[in-house]
Amino acid sequence: MSFWKPFRKLYIKSTDFTHSYQGKDKKLVGFYRAWSYCYDFSVGLDPAFGREMKSMIGLAVKPGDTTLDIGCGTGISTFYASEIADKVIGIDLSADMMRKLEQKISRRKLVNIEIIAGRFPEALPKNIKFDSIISSFCIVHFTPEQRKSLYKQIYSLLLSGGRLGLFSAQGEIASSFETKDEIVSNLELAGFNKIEINDVSDIYRIVKAERQ
Numbered sequence: 001m002s003f004w005k006p007f008r009k010l011y012i013k014s015t016d017f018t019h020s021y022q023g024k025d026k027k028l029v030g031f032y033r034a035w036s037y038c039y040d041f042s043v044g045l046d047p048a049f050g051r052e053m054k055s056m057i058g059l060a061v062k063p064g065d066t067t068l069d070i071g072c073g074t075g076i077s078t079f080y081a082s083e084i085a086d087k088v089i090g091i092d093l094s095a096d097m098m099r100k101l102e103q104k105i106s107r108r109k110l111v112n113i114e115i116i117a118g119r120f121p122e123a124l125p126k127n128i129k130f131d132s133i134i135s136s137f138c139i140v141h142f143t144p145e146q147r148k149s150l151y152k153q154i155y156s157l158l159l160s161g162g163r164l165g166l167f168s169a170q171g172e173i174a175s176s177f178e179t180k181d182e183i184v185s186n187l188e189l190a191g192f193n194k195i196e197i198n199d200v201s202d203i204y205r206i207v208k209a210e211r212q
């Protein structure tokens with residue numbers, strides 16, 4: 001049994017406090033200014049975080065893809081995706097989280113990652129489409145009302161046959177996250193097909209959906 005297993009539910013419930021910043025971008029940026037220093041260390045404490053995130057990316061991202069990573073942060077998900085895709089574009093609101101990502105890109109000399117500093121969806125260039133879109137622990141920062149239009153915007157950014165992969169926690173355990181019912185209803189409303197939801201490692205949730 002993993003050492004972290006007993007602490008997962010406690011940890012994820014405690015994040016409901018910081019997620020009260022939903023839809024409040026200035027507060028979020030301030031929060032991640034401080035959190036950027038210990039983010040990688042903190043999520044690395046639970047080995048299931050990286051493992052399950054990687055399995056979501058394996059489902060959604062295919063070789064040859066141009067992939068968008070929404071709320072890429074320090075780039076944990078971006079790097080996993082860059083091992084499969086041709087090109088990955090990461091977008092994030094927090095300049096501090098992105099600075100950590102920039103440092104890693106230049107250390108590792110990676111050429112297939114581009115980053116956009118700014119808010120999704122507004123900061124994304126117009127007329128750009130993706131084979132796959134991934135997002136890990138970012139959608140929790142949008143209010144339930146904002147999420148309805150968010151999924152429609154994500155759908156419109158996917159090419160026909162494009163795939164969406166989400167990694168997050170279960171809203172049935174920590175109320176700031178989406179419940180299964182909320183995800184299915186929003187994805188269907190946006191037009192997505194082949195919606196698959198898997199609850200894994202006690203608290204995490206992997207979602208895959210497709211645009212036909």
Ligand SMILES: C[S@@+](CC[C@H](N)C(=O)[O-])C[C@H]1O[C@@H](n2cnc3c(N)ncnc32)[C@H](O)[C@@H]1O
Pocket residue numbers: 028032043070071072073074075076077091092093094097118119120121135136137138141142
């Ligand atoms: C918990 S971190 C997740 C980082 C990374 N995806 C991971 O799983 O390790 C959430 C990230 O979402 C970003 N974020 C929140 N709202 C955003 C928005 N509207 N547009 C772009 N990034 C956003 C935050 O700045 C933060 O870096």
